[in-house]
């Protein structure tokens with residue numbers, strides 16, 4: 001820093017995005033595709049987050065990875081295609097959020113943003129940065145209000161936004177508020193001394209409650225708006241359907257009327273009902289009905305099949321007159337003619353025939 005007084009208008013340009021998790025809750029889809037590359041509107045999930053950061057001038061971004069996330073580097077390279085500068089740091093074994101942040105940011109002397117790499121939101125990061133500066137916060141946490149906070153970290157705030165209590169995953173009946181940790185945080189570099197860069201540690205379990213207990217300046221920033229943690233297949237389906245109906249402006253390049261169709265896809269005389277997202281290079285046969293569903297690339301749906309509220313991953317074939325409802329079909333599986341599946345989860349390359 002040059003000694004000049006910091007104003008709320010000073011940008012924060014650096015971010016760490018955490019992408020080193022195993023994505024277990026999104027299996028079987030994540031057996032072959034890392035969570036950050038699962039398609040949302042036919043683009044990788046992470047691309048939506050990176051473009052959101054760019055919109056708020058956060059352009060120097062480090063992805064905190066493990067070896068199994070290498071496909072992410074192949075997909076995004078140096079970030080130039082998205083107008084950002086991307087770099088990559090690897091953990092030999094997962095270090096958790098605290099370990100990952102501390103090891104990536106060692107030596108940084110400016111405030112920075114940290115994001116969970118599986119969030120889609122339209123939070124105004126520019127306003128959050130100004131709030132952080134105005135309150136001279138050491139840490140500012142994006143908070144989002146939900147009906148059931150029991151699966152999240154829950155924050156209690158004072159009228160000025162200061163977080164006075166942070167509890168990880170409290171039972172619904174005893175949760176002290178409905179404001180949850182939304183997975184975006186602004187950090188002052190002074191906090192780097194308080195996380196161990198070499199052993200597994202989670203800020204949700206260590207740093208956040210410790211800052212509250214010590215009455216340090218940790219603040220919550222919340223706004224009404226869109227927020228989704230794409231942790232499981234239901235959330236992945238919901239986020240695709242929300243975005244294809246235009247719930248967050250700027251994610252669709254044209255008005256799709258609620259049905260997005262990828263390039264190279266051939267559609268016979270089929271009934272495609274909004275909202276739905278069809279990936280590239282798919283073959284959709286005669287009299288097929290698709291509603292409330294997401295198809296990835298190279299999917300074949302044979303004549304007369306009915307697909308409802310389902311996700312179908314790359315290279316799957318659905319046979320004639322098969323019926324799928326609320327099901328997840330992983331890469332390369334084959335569902336035979338006439339098979340009916342409800343609430344099913346089908347593994348990669350699995351074959352299911354009628355009567356089996």
Ligand code: GTP
Pocket residue numbers: 018019020021022023024025026035064065066091093094095096097100116117118231
């Ligand atoms: P589940 O296994 O289904 O819980 O998913 P996950 O592994 O992605 O965990 P979670 O949703 O809690 O992680 C939130 C974000 O942090 C995701 O973007 C993960 O990729 C990332 N993440 C989780 N653990 C680590 C870690 O140890 N190191 C790094 N670098 N990132 C992590």
